[in-house]
Structure formats: C-alpha cells, structure tokens
Amino acid sequence: MKKILLLSGLFFTIFLSGQQIKTLLDQGKIDEVLDLISQDENLTAEDYYYASMLYHQKGHSQESMNYIQMALEKEKTAEYYQFLAFLQNKNGDCWKALESLNEVYKLEPSNQTLLMKAKVYNYCFKEPNYDKAISTYQKVLKTEANMEAVQSLSLLYTSQNRYKQAHSYLEGLLKNQRFTEHKDYIQFINATLYFEQKDYEKAEEQLNELLIRDPKDFISIAKLIQIRYAQERSEETETLRKRLYEGYDTKQLPEFIKDKYQFDQFSVDNYTVKAFEAFADEKDYKEGDQVLYKYIFEVYDDADQFLYTIQAEYSSAIPMYERYNLDYNYYLGKTVYGEKYQHYNYGPQKINVTTLYPKTKQLVTDIIEEKIKPQKNSKTVVEKF
Numbered sequence: 001m002k003k004i005l006l007l008s009g010l011f012f013t014i015f016l017s018g019q020q021i022k023t024l025l026d027q028g029k030i031d032e033v034l035d036l037i038s039q040d041e042n043l044t045a046e047d048y049y050y051a052s053m054l055y056h057q058k059g060h061s062q063e064s065m066n067y068i069q070m071a072l073e074k075e076k077t078a079e080y081y082q083f084l085a086f087l088q089n090k091n092g093d094c095w096k097a098l099e100s101l102n103e104v105y106k107l108e109p110s111n112q113t114l115l116m117k118a119k120v121y122n123y124c125f126k127e128p129n130y131d132k133a134i135s136t137y138q139k140v141l142k143t144e145a146n147m148e149a150v151q152s153l154s155l156l157y158t159s160q161n162r163y164k165q166a167h168s169y170l171e172g173l174l175k176n177q178r179f180t181e182h183k184d185y186i187q188f189i190n191a192t193l194y195f196e197q198k199d200y201e202k203a204e205e206q207l208n209e210l211l212i213r214d215p216k217d218f219i220s221i222a223k224l225i226q227i228r229y230a231q232e233r234s235e236e237t238e239t240l241r242k243r244l245y246e247g248y249d250t251k252q253l254p255e256f257i258k259d260k261y262q263f264d265q266f267s268v269d270n271y272t273v274k275a276f277e278a279f280a281d282e283k284d285y286k287e288g289d290q291v292l293y294k295y296i297f298e299v300y301d302d303a304d305q306f307l308y309t310i311q312a313e314y315s316s317a318i319p320m321y322e323r324y325n326l327d328y329n330y331y332l333g334k335t336v337y338g339e340k341y342q343h344y345n346y347g348p349q350k351i352n353v354t355t356l357y358p359k360t361k362q363l364v365t366d367i368i369e370e371k372i373k374p375q376k377n378s379k380t381v382v383e384k385f
Contacts, residue, residue: 342374
C-alpha cells in the first residue's frame with residue numbers, strides 16, 4: 001500500500017529532566033533518554049510529544065502512538081494532532097488520520113492541512129477516494145494559487161482517464177486572475193495532458209504559444225522534440241536541438257534538464273522506456289572524443305516503477321569513425337542500481353549519425369526482451385546517472 005509522508009524531518013532539542021537528558025541527546029543516546037522519560041511521572045504535553053517522535057525515530061510505532069495520545073490528553077494542539085495523523089496514516093488507519101486532520105483544521109485552518117487530507121484520500125486507502133481528493137484540492141484552489149494542488153489534481157483526473165474534465169478545469173484556471181503569474185506552468189501541464197492523450201496537434205499548439213511568449217522556454221522546446229519523435233518526425237528536431245544546446249552552452253537550462261533531456265518514449269512488451277540525450281560540448285564531436293552515455297534509456301514496469309537504465313557508451317565518437325570510414329564497435333551497458341552492471345558489445349559494424357538512434361533503440365529492445373546476452377557482469381554498486 002502506498003503511503004504519503006505527512007511530516008518529515010524530526011529535528012528538535014528537548015529539556016525534559018535538565019542537563020542530563022540534553023547531554024544524552026547531544027551524544028545521540030536516544031535509548032538512555034527514553035529510559036529516563038519512562039521513569040519521569042511529571043512530564044508535560046510537550047515532553048510526551050517529543051518522546052513520541054523519539055520512539056518513532058527508533059521504529060517503535062506503538063510506543064510512539066501511546067505518547068502522542070498522552071500529549072493530547074494534556075493539551076490539544078494542531079501540531080500534536082498533525083503528528084498523530086502522520087502516525088495513523090503510516091499505520092494504514094486512514095479514517096483515523098482524516099479525523100485527526102479534521103481536528104488540525106478546526107484548531108488552525110490552513111490549505112496545507114487540506115492538502116494532507118487530499119493525499120490521505122488518494123494514497124492511504126486500498127481503493128482511493130478520488131472524488132474526495134479532487135474536491136479537497138479544488139477547495140484549496142478556490143482561495144489560493146497552489147501549484148502543488150494544480151499538479152496533483154491534474155494527475156488525479158488523468159489517472160482515471162478524465163482528460164476532458166482536466167482540460168476544462170485547467171483552462172478555467174488560466175482565465176482566473178489569481179493564477180496569472182502561474183499561467184505558463186498551467187498551460188504546460190495542459191499541453192502535457194494533450195501529449196499523453198496522443199493529441200499531438202493540440203499539445204504542439206499549446207507549446208508554441210508558450211514559446212512565442214518566451215523563446216527560451218527550454219522545457220517546452222524539449223517537449224516539442226518529444227512530440228516530433230512520437231509523430232515519427234525526428235528529422236524535424238535538429239533546429240530545436242540546437243536551441244537546447246545554446247541553452248546548455250550558455251548555462252541557461254533549468255536544473256532538471258541541465259545534463260540531459262527526454263526526447264522519446266516507447267513500449268517494449270509491458271515495459272515503458274524513456275529515452276534521454278545527454279548534452280556534450282561541441283568540441284567532443286569535432287575532435288572525436290569519446291563521451292560516455294550519449295543516449296540513456298530508463299526502463300519502467302507497468303506500474304510505472306523504475307527498474308534499470310541502459311546507456312549507450314562512446315556513441316558521440318561516431319563522427320570520427322564516419323570521417324575515416326571505420327567499422328564502429330558499439331557498446332551498451334545495463335545498470336541495475338545498487339546491484340550490478342552488465343556490458344554489451346555490438347560490433348564491428350557501420351553506424352552513422354543518422355542511424356545511431358534507431359539502431360540503439362533496436363538494441364535496447366533486444367536487451368529488454370533478453371534476445372541477447374551481456375558479455376560480462378560486475379557486482380560493482382553504481383550511482384544513478
């Protein structure tokens with residue numbers, strides 16, 4: 001069962017029984033602190049609250065629950081109820097978590113609490129209450145231009161294939177003055193939904209409007225490239241790629257595409273494969289230097305859980321081989337993070353810049369379908385690219 005974290009980051013200092021406990025905490029001796037707590041009969045509500053968090057940190061869920069309830073018996077605060085809701089949600093007590101969040105909202109009404117409730121409706125239950133989650137997100141958006149709510153609401157609609165309602169709601173937000181400063185972000189979400197529906201013309205229309213307003217909207221440029229590949233118009237992407245490389249050379253790319261960008265997506269059996277191109281300096285192509293991981297393929301299962309990466313190695317050296325009419329040894333690596341690395345060698349064979357990606361895509365498909373075997377294995381633990 002998927003759980004949503006309602007509270008994170010337990011950083012605190014407590015003074016329960018004077019300097020002794022503070023010293024023990026500074027030394028990281030949580031067990032000794034908890035032992036002192038259990039012997040103290042004059043604890044305040046705040047003491048019980050911190051004890052609850054300490055027990056949670058130690059993985060003692062029942063003790064943590066007991067102490068937060070003792071804190072609430074002494075004093076009812078929004079903070080204590082929120083931590084209780086966090087524990088209940090973590091334990092799968094979804095309705096109790098909602099009741100606790102209702103108490104939080106009574107004491108300190110806030111949209112943040114409503115967002116927490118929406119997440120419980122959506123993620124805690126075995127059968128999510130989508131309608132309740134949607135109405136809760138909409139309640140937030142009636143008073144605040146909250147982009148977390150916009151994105152979550154869009155995902156909820158699309159998870160149920162309610163694209164028409166999603167578009168209608170997003171287009172309504174675009175007309176609302178409260179969302180003026182977020183107009184581009186909302187329109188990009190709308191374009192992405194059209195892309196997911198394979199309505200590529202409408203998606204492209206939305207993205208082109210964004211690029212008229214901001215020609216350096218590199219995220220929209222990258223999405224346009226993906227649309228062209230989906231339409232089998234990859235030959236029309238070179239101008240767009242050059243614009244991305246201009247952003248790369250001038251260090252203007254947004255953080256999450258500053259090293260690589262997704263340009264294609266395809267299916268192999270029940271797997272989804274996302275294809276990325278890693279950026280490289282222009283001199284690497286001119287001089288024929290070998291640059292690792294030009295193409296990176298992330299493989300996901302039918303539940304959209306990431307499985308592993310397949311990366312093309314030394315692929316940017318192709319111009320040098322093409323220039324001298326050499327056969328090209330083509331390498332791919334399959335990386336299962338934290339487990340192993342598998343090496344594949346295809347060559348020697350003729351590959352040029354035009355045939356590089358189609359050939360790589362076919363080889364990746366063969367690896368996923370296990371039509372070919374790796375040349376060697378390694379148990380080296382590697383980091384994610």
